[in-house]
Amino acid sequence: MDADFLIGHETSPYVCDDTVTFFVRKPDARTVDAVGSFNGWKKGECPLKRHEDGWWISDPVKVAAPGRHRYRFLIDGETYYDDPLNFNKTQNKHGPATFFDTWADIPGMAAQLDGIHTSLLHSPPGSGNPWIRDMCTSFLDDYLQQPNVNRSSTIRNFFVKRVSQALDEIRETRVTQGVQIWHIYNHGYIFKTPTLCFGVDVVTARHIWNLAWDIPEDIPYQLAGLLDLLIVTHNHSDHSDPELIAHMIDLKKVVIVTATGLAGFMPGVAPIEDDSPRAFRGQMIHARRGDHVYDQGRNVRCVTYEIVTDSGVRIYHTGDHDYAERLVWSRPPDILIPKFDGVSPKYPNEKVLEILFKYGDAGLIIPGHINELAHYPLGGRTSLRDAARQFQSCRVPYQILLWGESYRFS
Numbered sequence: 001m002d003a004d005f006l007i008g009h010e011t012s013p014y015v016c017d018d019t020v021t022f023f024v025r026k027p028d029a030r031t032v033d034a035v036g037s038f039n040g041w042k043k044g045e046c047p048l049k050r051h052e053d054g055w056w057i058s059d060p061v062k063v064a065a066p067g068r069h070r071y072r073f074l075i076d077g078e079t080y081y082d083d084p085l086n087f088n089k090t091q092n093k094h095g096p097a098t099f100f101d102t103w104a105d106i107p108g109m110a111a112q113l114d115g116i117h118t119s120l121l122h123s124p125p126g127s128g129n130p131w132i133r134d135m136c137t138s139f140l141d142d143y144l145q146q147p148n149v150n151r152s153s154t155i156r157n158f159f160v161k162r163v164s165q166a167l168d169e170i171r172e173t174r175v176t177q178g179v180q181i182w183h184i185y186n187h188g189y190i191f192k193t194p195t196l197c198f199g200v201d202v203v204t205a206r207h208i209w210n211l212a213w214d215i216p217e218d219i220p221y222q223l224a225g226l227l228d229l230l231i232v233t234h235n236h237s238d239h240s241d242p243e244l245i246a247h248m249i250d251l252k253k254v255v256i257v258t259a260t261g262l263a264g265f266m267p268g269v270a271p272i273e274d275d276s277p278r279a280f281r282g283q284m285i286h287a288r289r290g291d292h293v294y295d296q297g298r299n300v301r302c303v304t305y306e307i308v309t310d311s312g313v314r315i316y317h318t319g320d321h322d323y324a325e326r327l328v329w330s331r332p333p334d335i336l337i338p339k340f341d342g343v344s345p346k347y348p349n350e351k352v353l354e355i356l357f358k359y360g361d362a363g364l365i366i367p368g369h370i371n372e373l374a375h376y377p378l379g380g381r382t383s384l385r386d387a388a389r390q391f392q393s394c395r396v397p398y399q400i401l402l403w404g405e406s407y408r409f410s
Helices: 003-007 111-121 131-143 153-172 218-226 244-250 259-264 347-361 383-391
Strands: 014-016 019-021 022-027 032-036 049-050 057-058 065-073 079-081 089-092 097-100 180-185 187-190 195-201 229-231 255-259 270-272 279-282 285-292 301-308 312-317 336-337 406-409
Touching: 014 097, 014 336, 019 244, 032 049, 032 259, 111 131, 111 153, 131 383, 153 180, 153 187, 153 218, 153 279, 187 259, 244 255, 244 336, 255 259, 255 285, 255 301, 259 270, 259 301
Parallel strands: 195 229, 229 255, 255 270, 312 336
Antiparallel strands: 014 019, 022 057, 032 065, 049 057, 065 079, 065 097, 089 097, 180 187, 180 406, 187 195, 279 285, 285 301, 301 312
16 A cells, blocks of 8 residues: 555545555654554554654554444554544544444455446447346445445446546547537546547545545546546535646646635636636636535535537536525526435425426436445435436436446537
């Protein structure tokens, strides 16, 4: 495990299957140990080693799986210290403690995911066998709705396979009219027009809070090379990828972010003002202030984007905006990409979608923010089957794209 990869995480420890790696920044410490239920709370069983800039990192440790393990750091052999990068809190006989969960694969899981991958390639959105697609999404949900599957290397490898397939397609696809749309992860989509390849909220899952998969480093490099433009709705790790943004800036590519939330981004991004449309290589981009579900949007600066492509396709991406309150566009979009589930603190999901469907004038709806594994089931990790069930009542055509899948709109 690369130290730089760990230190760049927003959450700790790093857990993959039945293996955990602890890391913490304590510049003044002489020794740091991880003690917990996994090693009988014994000092010296799991020492951390000092690295640059005050970081301490353990060797990977095998622990029981599946299971929940409580732990604390022991500083200089005498002072207990709670992990400041872990927000999972509990109590034990030693006092407060943080915890982590481990994962053990379900028998046959890897083989079934390989079969799902192959089946989806032969039944793409809009033209494949709907029965095959329904079966694949049902089987996927059985895995992706497991509480701790975000720790599974098998699911991670499935994601890498799906995204690698998409990268090859993006590289090879030529668009002469309309737009081709690829889903990468969560609410991140890539759009290819006759003259441009751009993304909205594209992330690689390497830096997402409570996920942080150790996927190949060349994936963000490849994405940055393929994208001419990256547009970001707000600075949450499941919508904004610092590594991808850094690569884009290094390659002199444009990264557009909201001017009101600029403080959370690295230098080199291009701020866009609310309600001040901006042209970029034949595309017109219009940002409008959004209301994030957290704290009614007061402390999370986010926007929605209305984008008119060079081929005349009008795209509307809501980000995490609470569109139960309002949804404003200059003209009805050809493609509407709304967040699905967890949109409003005031209404249940069915009511929110009822409000969305009343907007009614979109040409195609592609729901986003499905199976975001950093969230918990029933706490933001929405299932594919639930999305399909609820969108069946929608009069507007819709497509649900799985990781790495694409759809041609013309």
